[in-house]
Amino acid sequence: MRKYCEVRKIWTVLTAALIRFFLGWLAKLDVSCWLSAPQCSGSDQCSVTVDSSNNNSVPSTPQLSNEELNKINTFIDRLWQTREKGGKNSMLTEDEMIGLCHKARPIFLAQPNLLDLQGPLKICGDIHGQFSDLLHLFELCGKPDKINYLFLGDYVDRGRHSLETISLLLCYKLKYPLRFFLLRGNHETQSVTRIYGFFDECKRRFSAKLWRQFIDTFNCLPVCAIIEGQIFCCHGGLSPEMLTPEVTDLFELRQKIKRIQRPCDVPENGLLCDLLWSDPWYVDFSEKAVEPSGWEPSERGVSFMFGPNVIDQFLERFNLDLIVRAHQVVEDGYEFYANRSLVTVFSAPNYCGEFDNAAAVFCLSRLTSNLESLQPTHSNLITDIDDYGHDEADLEGSFQIIRSLSSPKK
Numbered sequence: 001m002r003k004y005c006e007v008r009k010i011w012t013v014l015t016a017a018l019i020r021f022f023l024g025w026l027a028k029l030d031v032s033c034w035l036s037a038p039q040c041s042g043s044d045q046c047s048v049t050v051d052s053s054n055n056n057s058v059p060s061t062p063q064l065s066n067e068e069l070n071k072i073n074t075f076i077d078r079l080w081q082t083r084e085k086g087g088k089n090s091m092l093t094e095d096e097m098i099g100l101c102h103k104a105r106p107i108f109l110a111q112p113n114l115l116d117l118q119g120p121l122k123i124c125g126d127i128h129g130q131f132s133d134l135l136h137l138f139e140l141c142g143k144p145d146k147i148n149y150l151f152l153g154d155y156v157d158r159g160r161h162s163l164e165t166i167s168l169l170l171c172y173k174l175k176y177p178l179r180f181f182l183l184r185g186n187h188e189t190q191s192v193t194r195i196y197g198f199f200d201e202c203k204r205r206f207s208a209k210l211w212r213q214f215i216d217t218f219n220c221l222p223v224c225a226i227i228e229g230q231i232f233c234c235h236g237g238l239s240p241e242m243l244t245p246e247v248t249d250l251f252e253l254r255q256k257i258k259r260i261q262r263p264c265d266v267p268e269n270g271l272l273c274d275l276l277w278s279d280p281w282y283v284d285f286s287e288k289a290v291e292p293s294g295w296e297p298s299e300r301g302v303s304f305m306f307g308p309n310v311i312d313q314f315l316e317r318f319n320l321d322l323i324v325r326a327h328q329v330v331e332d333g334y335e336f337y338a339n340r341s342l343v344t345v346f347s348a349p350n351y352c353g354e355f356d357n358a359a360a361v362f363c364l365s366r367l368t369s370n371l372e373s374l375q376p377t378h379s380n381l382i383t384d385i386d387d388y389g390h391d392e393a394d395l396e397g398s399f400q401i402i403r404s405l406s407s408p409k410k
Contacts, residue, residue, distance in 0.1 A: 078092065103174055117228070
């Protein structure tokens with residue numbers, strides 16, 4: 001019996017050593033050629049650390065191998081072909097989309113909550129699964145191989161092709177991680193996608209597992225951006241937490257936004273919720289007869305509406321010139337508010353097939369922009385946005401107006 005126990009003890013030690021050796025060997029394997037990565041164990045957990053220590057430039061971002069880039073190029077080609085083939089035989093498989101999610105997460109998390117970006121670039125608002133219109137946008141405004149883009153969120157829900165839309169956007173993010181940027185919208189959340197279509201689309205076409213993978217990816221998205229220290233961009237709007245007495249300057253604002261922990265779901269209130277949900281107070285959006293001078297509870301039932309004085313206070317405190325946001329459909333694709341200190345940009349034309357709205361893209365260039373005339377034929381150049389007063393970064397803003405191919409002309 002004693003001899004048996006000694007043999008068993010030796011066997012246990014050898015087995016443990018073999019297991020340690022095997023795990024060490026696995027750790028040294030180069031898996032960069034796979035288009036998959038370890039899965040997050042849940043929507044709020046992921047084994048990637050956020051690196052947002054450098055607020056003046058985009059931190060080091062994971063790079064793809066040549067084999068991975070070739071796969072991404074193939075995916076992009078197939079997604080563009082879905083329009084010609086009616087989606088047959090060219091849509092990505094479930095495993096391929098899961099692979100995109102796995103690869104995109106560490107790239108999003110390597111970049112800070114608040115992105116510091118440089119012009120020139122083009123800013124797009126809500127897309128909402130209108131995939132054909134997204135392709136039309138790229139055809140008119142330039143594909144991401146030649147143009148820098150910032151999207152303000154709401155890629156899924158309501159439209160019929162949310163999977164194609166978010167897959168193509170993730171492909172471009174993977175291919176151009178330092179020139180193509182995606183912010184989080186209020187529809188990039190678990191609770192909203194369950195109600196407004198994305199969950200049903202994933203489950204109908206593939207599985208609920210695929211939806212979960214996208215939700216885990218949405219939980220990693222950055223939430224706002226500042227362009228050349230002049231223009232603040234987010235999906236929804238401002239938050240009372242951005243204007244508390246202790247947030248005295250742009251550095252303190254960065255620190256406050258930096259403390260948002262990712263991956264994360266969106267809470268029912270607070271800074272993150274407001275950045276994705278709040279609205280400027282529009283007369284036709286509210287039943288109130290008097291314009292608020294500060295903060296009012298939103299009639300959406302979530303977050304706040306804010307008045308012009310809040311915008312003025314925000315811009316003055318942080319030495320900014322303009323707020324660019326999305327989140328609301330507007331007839332001409334863009335709409336100014338508060339003496340042109342805030343603009344709403346919406347990039348889904350003929351929204352849901354129910355609105356005869358145009359879409360718009362906000363184009364920032366170096367005072368040399370020559371805007372192409374698109375439908376409708378009236379002038380789309382906003383000449384008094386140019387020159388924000390920074391000698392080293394003079395920017396010119398203009399709007400590119402886009403109408404859906406299927407919408408009636410006025």
